Amino acid sequence: MPRRHPVRGVPQRAKDKRRDNPGDAFRCVGCRLDVPFHAPGTAHRNHCPNCLTSLHVDGRIPGDRRARCRGRMVALSLSVRPDGEWMIIHSCLACDELSANRVAGDDNALVLLRMALRPFGARLPQRALLAL
Amino acid sequence: MTIKNPYLSMDTFTCVRCGLVVSRQAPEGRPRNHCPSCLHSQHTADTDCQSRMIPISIAVLRNGDWMLIHRCTRCDELTSNPISGDDNQLILVRMAVRPLAQPPFPLEAFGDL
Numbered sequence: 215m216p217r218r219h220p221v222r223g224v225p226q227r228a229k230d231k232r233r234d235n236p237g238d239a240f241r242c243v244g245c246r247l248d249v250p251f252h253a254p255g256t257a258h259r260n261h262c263p264n265c266l267t268s269l270h271v272d273g274r275i276p277g278d279r280r281a282r283c284r285g286r287m288v289a290l291s292l293s294v295r296p297d298g299e300w301m302i303i304h305s306c307l308a309c310d311e312l313s314a315n316r317v318a319g320d321d322n323a324l325v326l327l328r329m330a331l332r333p334f335g336a337r338l339p340q341r342a343l344l345a346l
Numbered sequence: 347m348t349i350k351n352p353y354l355s356m357d358t359f360t361c362v363r364c365g366l367v368v369s370r371q372a373p374e375g376r377p378r379n380h381c382p383s384c385l386h387s388q389h390t391a392d393t394d395c396q397s398r399m400i401p402i403s404i405a406v407l408r409n410g411d412w413m414l415i416h417r418c419t420r421c422d423e424l425t426s427n428p429i430s431g432d433d434n435q436l437i438l439v440r441m442a443v444r445p446l447a448q449p450p451f452p453l454e455a456f457g458d459l
Contacts, residue, residue, distance in 0.1 A: 274422065290426075291415060293403035298448040303403055303415055303424065312415065312424035314402075323451050330449075332406045333442040 226257040243269055243286050254319030261289070261302065263320045266329075270306040272313075283309050292330050300326070362388050362398045372430035380414065382432045389418040391425065399425065404442045412438070 239250045244267030253259035258276040261268040266289040273280030285308025293301045293314060301314045317326065357370045361381035372378040380387035380401070387399040397420035405413040405426060413426045414433075429438065446453070 291403045291405035291413075292445045293415065294444045294448055298450075300445060300448075300450050301403075303405065305405075305426070312426060314417070314424060317450060324456075327449075327453070327456060330445040333404050333412065335406075 242267055244288075256316055256318045258315075259318055260315055261287075261304065261318075261321075263318060264322055264325075266302060266321065266325055268304050268313075268315070270308065270311065270313075276315075281311075283311070285309060287313065289325075289329060291332075292326070302326075302329075361386060373432055374430060376428070376430065378430055379427055380416065380433075382430065383434055385414060385434060385437050387416045387425075387427070389421070389423060389425075392418075392421065392423065395421050395423075397421065401437070401441060404438065414438075 238252070239248050241248055242262035242265060244262060244265040247262055247264050249259070249262055249264075251259055253263075260272065260276060268287040268289075270281050270283040270285045270287050271279055283306060285306045287304035287306045289302050290305040290312070291303045293303055295301060300317045302317055304313050304315060305311070306313075358367050359370060360367050361384060363386040364381060364384045366381055366383050368378065368381060368383075370378055379390075380399075385401040387401075389395045389397050389399050395418060397418055399416035399418045401414050402417045402424075403415045405415055407413060412429045414429050415424060415426050417424050
């Protein structure tokens with residue numbers, strides 16, 4: 215499907231240097247995978263490409279490190295922006311905060327597809343079947 | 347005090363998008379916070395925002411219940427709320443299939459698995 219806005223107005227920039235020097239990789243809290251910060255398709259990698267787990271460190275702006283929680287955030291559902299971009303909705307296990315993040319180019323496609331099919335897995339509500 | 351029959355309840359609110367007047371009590375007896383017709387909500391948790399919240403996705407709990415995720419159009423806050431029995435099922439299913447309609451990767455490769 216063609217993108218409705220093929221060229222973004224402002225290209226994504228990498229964040230400025232952080233005071234704590236994190237190196238070039240972080241370790242996932244879910245599956246302990248070493249993940250490089252460089253991600254294809256996005257300048258803000260914030261979740262593990264293998265298990266999609268994230269950490270509650272950012273506030274409203276990606277990379278601002280405003281959240282004090284530091285809890286583990288698990289992928290809750292998928293949302294689609296009007297331009298066709300998939301967003302992962304993360305929910306924090308410690309404080310129940312929700313956040314939406316774009317998928318990266320190297321995210322595990324099987325896990326993403328399982329999450330997209332989750333509404334149709336166990337039991338579709340009866341009235342939903344009648345509406346179809 | 348909760349009234350057993352929600353259709354006899356006089357406690358109503360008006361949808362900020364479609365203007366439908368709905369009771370604050372869902373058929374299951376739970377309090378309702380979004381319009382059953384267009385599924386839009388209002389950001390009442392933040393007292394000085396009070397802006398419109400649009401439904402963006404469906405989350406499925408471990409027990410199989412569906413939750414509706416709203417995003418505030420003014421402050422981008424996200425909330426999740428349980429769906430009620432008289433919600434518009436067409437919009438719910440349309441939101442559930444939307445990721446599969448616009449996949450970022452070809453789905454044909456999964457046929458071999």
